[in-house]
Amino acid sequence: MIKTFVTYPLQFIVFVLFQVLILNNIQLGGTINPYLYILFILWLPIEWNKALVLGISFLLGLSIDVFTDTMGMHASACVFLGFVRPYLLNLLAPRDGYELNVSPTAGGLGWSWFLQYATICVFLHHSFLFFVEVFRFSEFFDTLGRALASNIFSLVMIILVQVFSSNSEDRR
Amino acid sequence: MRNLITFIRKYSFFFLFVGMEALAFYLILKNNHFQGSSFLNSTNKVAGGIYTKYSDLTEYVNLKEVNDDLSNENRLLRENQLGSFVRVFGENIIVKDTIYKRKYLYTKAKVINNSTHRQNNYLTLSIGFNNGVQNGMGVIGPSGVVGVVKDVSANYSSVVSVLHRESKISVKLKKSAYFGSMQWDGEDYRLTGLKDIPNHVFLTEGDTVVTSGYSSIFPEGLPTALIKTFEAPEGENFYKIQMQLLNDFRQLTYVYVVNNNTSMEVKNLESGRENAND
Structure with missing residues (x-):
């Protein structure tokens, strides 16, 4: 109960601030920027209502948009991720389904599962985001290339954060 | 009717998704209009406040570059001061008349959030309409054009950077006064493109490009970029030009908002002309 009403809002704020104040100032090669904040959506409990997750995704994207003056861009990409996530979770489910209250993290479902899950989510989110950003398909491979480059960078960040957080989970 | 309701029920999650995407795209399209203000951007109280706090924290990191820029500007101003000129011959008479009238006013502003990678x-910027900033005003940096004000709130304003794919700034060659438009291609934050220069114009690398003053947003003759490379594609009448921006957009800390006292007059005149054409 406490976890739901305190930890998640707190995590939400931390992810947004960390993204807009620190990560948005990191740019490799001029255009490659990591988007770590979607890890918040990835970590949401599996059994939560799909519609609720969709709403939270929208809010998360919108918060990032407010800070970066990219109205609607991150919101649309996050809503897309929130929409795809339940289907992806079904697809990646273990043969006998998820255990009750298992969290979609490396600690909860193992590294190989988490890597698959994160890679697909990041890829879908980033591709959507970068194509919405240019708003045209005319430079398809150029845009896809930039999306993939950011992809790798984000994924590395997500894995790093996951390593540190699962260490602290173990200690608890 | 009942079928419709069961249909909507069955696919409610999908409809919710479509609705939210529609809302998001509505916001995107609304934001793409160049002018117009909205509450949901970094000029609102919360986002602006957080950015101010953060830039107060990190300001000292750029101090060296800021000081460099300031002393350069000071040098330029000092050079143009009356005291640096010596009278060569004859007697000068100062005539006070009404030939000169102030046209541009500058307001200092601090950049509290900036991006170059999108x-x-x-x-x-840390100033808003309480400080006299209005939509459509120009913003210049220590060396050249930075952008145009898009949204203004009480204490903050949001600026469309030169590094925006829809931003077009009217510029001209300093040497020959041919004018064109400066447009970014979204690749490198140090480079920008120059369009509409006819290919019979003589160019050399390193030519200075200055603002044209046609837009009535920026004062005329403000050095903004240097020509880096140019080529004349066959079968086209215009050069393809890459320019090096003089401002380092990564390190902008202090900028000036340009207030043109005559911009309303020019705008009224030009809109009257368009109406007459209809």
């Missing part, structure tokens, strides 16, 4: 970049 396709469409924006800056947030």
